[in-house]
Amino acid sequence: MAGTQQALPLARPGAQERSWQAASAAVRRRRGVVRTAGKLALTLFVFALSVIFFLPFVWMVSTSLKTDPQVYHVPPLWIPSPVRWANYPEAMTYVPFGLYLNNTLKYCIGSTVGVALSSAFVAYGFSRVQWKGRNTLFYIVLGTMMLPFQVRMIPLYLIFHALGWLNTYLPLVVPSFTGSAYFIFLLRQFFLTIPTELSDAARIDGSSEIGILLRVIVPLAKPALAVICLFNFMDCWNDYMGPLIYLRDTAKYPIAMGLEQMRNHSMSVAKPLVWPHLMAASAVVTLPIVLLYFFTQRTFVEGITLTGVKG
């Protein structure tokens, strides 16, 4: 974080600042008690609202612990009894989830690194440098998001075939290193909220553009960068279309394909797929991302603020 100046374009000068700070402190003290009650009320409200959002997830987990007939019970059963934990290890035996997990990690991490590096780099060019033709090129970038995937798929497949990349992870990783329009757009917007004065000051100090990117912009845009890392990892994790057409070797399959394979098991007599197993597998597949989000959210939610003055 070296080199970030405490330039506050909206700051008020000197003495006025101090008296204003004192006044706001007084305002805060007066509200102390009311605040705690307010905090409690708000907490309850938020969690009540969140029920709508996590209820389906709870339903998924609840179903994953049932026996098959219990699934169709009317009125719906929330807590199955007995709780069938055995569904989880059983669900893991339909397809080799361990191998698939390994495969998924291999290319998801690579793809995420690529996307973060390249999108930040490109977004810098669209936001922190004023140059002729910048906006035109940017509109073209946006335009590439507007053509549906169904008609791009087969020509793209032919390109990868010509490159000899079929049945490898390369089609899933290499394009990430050329930036993704969605993430470039997102970072551009974030970069545009950083005052130009910070860049100008660094330029006056003799820093190169790349230097500014690394020392000024990236630290301030950490929340946004963390967001795109999370999103890209997530998209890669759940991606099913890509692996479907590029991979011809079942041993290379990722987790998303595994889930699809399970879904197609529905006709087996010897080992019929039951809803609880499918739900258990889905829960297992979702869990790593949940954990990833939970532990990394600090980075993008409680990131560095521009002004550095925290109440």
Place this chain on the structure above:
Amino acid sequence: MVARALSLGREGRKVATGLFFTSPWIVGFVAFTIYPLIASAYYSFTSYDVLRPPQMVGLDNYAEIFLHDDIFRIALGNTVYFVLIGVPASLITSFLLANLLNNDIWGRSLSRTLFFLPSITPAVASVMVWLWIYNTQFGLINGFLAGHGMKVIPWLSSTRLAKPSLIIVQVWAEGSSIVIFLAALQDVPRMLYEASLVDGAGRLRRFWHITIPMTTPVVLFVLLTGLIGTFQSFTLPWLLTRGGPNYATELYSVYLYRNAFVFFKMGYASALAWLLFVIIAIFSVVVFRSSARWVYYRTE
């Protein structure tokens, strides 16, 4: 510096710098995007089933779309409905939720994770869960209703209710917008809030005059990407209702997919795709133009 060596003027140096930074994308564009764009444009003037070489048919595909294709009209209508109602609904909901979750409450990390859960669940699992919720016999809602002597609600089997039911699922899954807004809210200068507190501004005024203006760059992003994405919405209707009942949820992208991969009409599908491109582009230009009036960038 290379630019100086090439004796470029100041403008020239800036262009060189700009191109330098955007070069990774340009390389990707040339390598992976140009050919599919051109190929699909070409195919739109052909009859092409992918299994055999394409046959030129000129403007026949486009003529068919505009003059004879009743499903095209239905699909486009459904999609515009989805966009006009679904995008603002998602945007406003996720913005308000992000603000809500930005407050000082207990269990903040947990609550944020809960709201984000829907967007990280694999589509396949989400769809199954919602099919159970909407199920008319023993679903979450109707099981309760029927068990208490009430009429069940035909969420996904009524031509009137099917689209709103889908929009509900879409809004539910908007966790990523919430996250983006949360990140944006962190960048609103605290000092502005504190200053306004002293001036006696209430919550609503602070929200309206500070929070919203300061986050408009990101609102533009969510609005525009929401627009572009929703026009191409495929997975949700495809997995949940397959376009039914009676084409009520046949969205444009679903119809496109059918033509490309079910009917073996890739040429026709390409024409549909480029038409959609034009429609999306028009909407995007409108939004972008208007943005000059309501988006506040601190770099200007």
Place this chain on the structure above:
Amino acid sequence: MRNISFSRRRVLVQGAMVATGVGAAALLGACGATPTPQVIEKEVTKIVEGTPQVVKETVIVEKQSTVEVVKEVTVQVQASAPAVTTIEWWPGWPEAAMVAIAKRFEEKNPDIKVNVVSNYPEMQAVLAAVAAGKPPDILADVPYMELIARGVILPLDERINTSTEVSLTDGDIRKELWEVFAWQGKHYGIPSVDTAGREGMGFNLNVIGEAGLDANNLPTTWEDVFEWHQKITKYDSAGNLSIIGMAVMAERTPACSYGDPWMWPHMWGFKYIENNKYSIDRPETVEFLNVIKQFADSVGVEKLDGLSQAMQGISRGAFGIGKQGMQITYPSGPAGVWQSNPTQKYKFTYVPVPASRKGKKIQTAGGHAGMIMKDSKNPDPSFKLAVYLTQKEACDILFEAIGWIGVRKSWQAQVDMSRYPSDVAENIMFFQKSLDEADEVWYNNDPIESITETEWGKAYQGVMYGKMTAKEAAATMEANLTKELQKVLGTSG
């Protein structure tokens, strides 16, 4: 490492090398007989039974005057890999059984390796692979007629006619099943997995018993079925459907986008496509569309669709859990409902016909075949696999895994159905026996099958939801399909 049994290998090398060795030795020997012992080393290549290696032996010949003493020194040498062809198979589901079949096939054919790719297969993958010129060798569970009519599938007549293991005429694989995969006089697939009579009318005996109906007098016409439907359908106090007689389009869920177009024309006694001409805009079509409407109206179309939606994921839907009395379903129906609900009893028999055709027993042939792609570089090993799928071993594996019945009559005659209760076994075998015992066995060859299914969906849904009359629906469907077919066959690409 693959465990290859060498016991069946034929080695021609052995004899040749020994012959050369002896010849050389003889030549050397003839250059002058010396009394001193000569040591001559020859290499002999021999296969030793039971070891996975080729053994090179060094034979030392000591010649003492005219006596040759041969000592053998054995040198073990790693075998060079035998020539193995790899074929790629996209079998669709069920995956685990297919992988097992592939393994057994490899064991029987050590020179063939089968790469099973279980990508379901989605058409994106198939089309992309064909476009890139890298299709699989053999695939199944795809829109067969559409691929055949567009000329990307290999015709098999020559191979079939010279094969000792499959025959078009011996009846072990019934004639109609062959015709399902035929086009303009040529045959393109060997019927194998899940191939049988396609439709059976199932009755849930518990439900019809509770409604006071006689299981010994099952209805055979649509008029009688409708009567039963009305007697069985019950609502709860709030007016919600609690049990339904028959949900005619409920087999396909979501109930909205497609259904089986071929079933209904056959009940009414006609083919909807013949010699590339559609015959849909006719009074029979109007009749059966109105039958569908009649059932939908009796309950309310939203309730009907709601039921089908509700039952997604359950084998046979409402019918499988005792909430529905009658349903037309597939060969996998009897086993499926027995699994969902072992306590309920079912009977499967011929589908209903209109009163004008009362007494006619009809069936439609259909199923899956291993299709070999025209651009495959390995048609012969692929053909072997396609044939293998009809044979006892493969059918046994499939039956063991998921209960599907093998395609050959000879296999069906000896299969042990004891894992099923006798009534379930009878129901399962109905789908096979009906091909022999029906009055009419139908099949269709429609080059735009998928489009037909969708047009059919438009037609019956339009009628069910009251958006158009049956006559309009029939006329529109025929006009649209004729136009589409013209585009596909009229142009050469």
